[in-house]
Amino acid sequence: MTTQTLHPRVQVVWVLRAVLIAAVVTAPFAGAVYFDRLPEWVPIAVGAVLLSLGVAHALLRYRRWSYEIREDALYLDRGVVTQVRTTVPLVRIQHVDSRRGPVERGVGLASCVVYTAGSRGADVRIPGLTPEGASDLREELKRLAIRADGEDAV
Amino acid sequence: MKLAPQSVPYRALQKVSGIVVILFFVVNNNPDWGFAVAAGVAGAVVLAAVGYEVAYYRRFDYELTDDTLDISSGVISRREREIPYRRIQNVDVSRSVIQRAIGVAAVDLETAGGSSTEGSIRFVTPDEATRLQREVQRRKAAGSAGSARAGDEDAGRAGSGAGTGAGVGADRVGPDEEELFAISPGELALVGALSFDGRLIGLLAFLSSGSVPVLSSFIPDASAVALTATAIVGVGGLFLVSWVLGAGVAFTNYYGFRLSRAGDELRYERGLFRRYSGSIPTEKVQALRIADNPAKRALGYASLSIETAGYAPGQGGEQGSQAAVPIATTDRVYRLAREVESFGDPQFNRPPKRIRWRYAFRYAIVVGVLVAIAFGIEWFLGAGLPWYAPAALLLAVPPAAHLKWRHRGYWLGEDHLLTRNGFWSRTVTVVPYYRIQNVIDARTVFQRRWDVATIVADTAGGGSIAGSDAAAVDFATDEAVDLRETLRERLRIAVAEHRDRRDRFEWFDGDAEGADPVDEQTGEADEPTSDTNDGERSDDGGESGESGERDEDRSDTPDDGVIRPDFSGSDRDYSEPAERIDTGDYAVDRNPSDVGGTSESGDGDEDNDSSDDEKAEDADDDEK
Secondary structure, eight states: OOOBOOOTTHHHHHHHHHHHHHHHHHHHHHHHHHTTSSOTHHHHHHHHHHHHHHHHHHHHHHHHOEEEEOSSEEEEEEOSSSEEEEEEEGGGEEEEEEEOOHHHHHTTOEEEEEEESOSSSOEEEEEEEOHHHHHHHHHHHHHHHHHHTOOOOO | OOOOTTHHHHHHHHHHHHHHHHHHHHHHHOGGGHHHHHHHHHHHHHHHHHHHHHHHHHHOEEEEOSSEEEEEEOSSSOEEEEEEGGGEEEEEEEEOHHHHHHTOEEEEEEESSSSSOSEEEEEEOHHHHHHHHHHHHHHHHHHHTTSOOSSHHHHHHHHHHHHHHHHHHTTTOOSOEEEEEEOOHHHHHHHHHHOOOHHHHHHHHHHHHHHHHHHHHHOTTOOHHHHHHHHHHHHHHHHHHHHHHHHHHHHHHHTTOEEEEETTEEEEEEOSSSEEEEEEEGGGOOEEEEEEOHHHHHHTEEEEEEEOSOSOGGGOHHHHTTTOEEEEEHHHHHHHHHHHSOOOOOOOBOOOTTHHHHHHHHHHHHHHHHHHHHHHHHHHHOOOOOTTGGGGGGGGHHHHHHHHHHTOEEEEOSSEEEEEEOSTTEEEEEEEGGGOOEEEEEEOHHHHHTTEEEEEEEOSOGGGGGTOOEEEEEEEHHHHHHHHHHHHHHHHHHHHHHHHHHHHHHHHHHOTTOSOHHHHHHHHTTSOOTTTTOHHHHHHHSOGGGHHHHHHHHHSOOTTOOOOOOOOOSOOOOSSOOEEEEOSSSEEEEOGGGHHHHHHHHHHHHHHHHHHHHHHHHHHHHHO
């Protein structure tokens, strides 16, 4: 299996999230303007900066995200500010979920969550999959995990 | 099996003591209610509690079956729980002063799943607690001898452990204990001396901050000097009291600490007032942590904690490392750690020297911030203070950066990854390759600028929650990538070795005649092995006619010198061929010793009868 990227539509989910965060953070500033505590340009500037940062982060995040199933492990490469590369050995997979949140359903996407017994990277989420892709990946990982025939070592 | 009868009044009193105390205060505050009413209510509450506990006692039942520990409990909502022996991580027994006085003990069994203690038995007699502990270990060793530990030394040790287990196991004593560590009075004194309970200071400071205005109104004409002197004495006294308290707590906690090995299991014991004892199977050890600080290093001491996956994150840090050796000389700690995980002699690789510049910059920025804060205060107050004074800390930056670099490192052993981090509290973490759950390679923006990366080997151990993972921090990117790939590869090899060993053991078990090991082994290695560790079933799998000879072989070392592990998962007598019984739905093998089991099922019937009575009582309870 070659390196896989996410479905481009996942950017919509992330951009929406960035907009939401920017709105929540900007709201107090807007409130302050309403009560004449701050000049009018402050909330606009804050909102614009947050929005552009958030959108840029979302787009970069999409470009950075990739995953790959190799012979004995699942590789994930992601992260904009802190780049994280996770190696999940197939023998250590406990169970696999595919799930769809409300926003994901709205744009017709799904994600796949891989669980290990580890305490830190206990669940690894692969977002931005088509619903069929998510169930295919789940089935594929399940098959590979069974074939790997490992013990959980706990 | 039933609980100890003494547990009924003890549990009842434990439950209602709070209510009785509240009643006492209510009576004190409302004298007109009178003593009689209070006594009546208290009596009713106690009676209700005793009634409930009697029902609980009658309902609570635990049983050691061939491969699970079954606990059925609950008065109003009932629960039947089966815990497979090979899933049990730790067995802990604790006895407080009162519990010791009335002769009961609490038993806790931990598995890796769940958020709380999975098997909690309150309370049984101390002898029964010890028996449970030993019996669980014995049955587990019998059930999962096939999945022995990785590494050659480990295998040898496991083999000999199981060998002694087979030899002595017949009289249900289990393997002999070999003492690994016992705390000496000097070490105990040192633990006490180094324990300082900061919580008390916080509490008293909080309380006294409220009382200062009140106090100062009482002493209006006291001079400033006297006040300052009082304050200094007060703070000094506070520290002294905190220290004495901390020392006292540490002393009572670790009094009589000893760690011993019995077969494949570590056992610990500690405590002055509340006695703790417990067992940790060596095959469940996830990681070892050896910690020290500059003071301990100067004196040549360190501490060791043994991590399992048994304790859930929410259960508190203290419980997480019950078997921690609080303090011992460094070489003793390492000897002990090698007894548990034989990791050889570590030669740590340090990060590249250039990384010291990164730390130096980081500390210089901190100093810069301090200077800026001082300048801000000076500017605000205009008091003419030397705001540039914190800049003197810049002198400490180069040595600090050097020390930070010096105490980082990782080492790839034959079967273990060792990492080292921290100057003030330096921790060496030992992770067997087999225990790695996943490998994380993280690079922050700043790390990318320096072309370095951090590699974290994640395990299922409980301590990792606290952020003390086995991490190789700030290594050159290509070295880090190599490390990541090496860890993945070594994990793969370790898993393959485990599987190989497991299959080989299964083969010995499946064919007792053992004509030609090599051919058979390669022939069977590819077979699916989903039920290999089910000791009892695989015993049944063997031809029952030959099992008698097999038992005899097992009891002492065979002529060829190979010690075979004890696979008998039960106390069944295989001396005679099993009889096939048709139960209607399916056929089962019945061995001669199982005939006694029918009388046990008779007991079970009685239990059912009594539980019917309890159901009636439960109904009563529900009506209440």
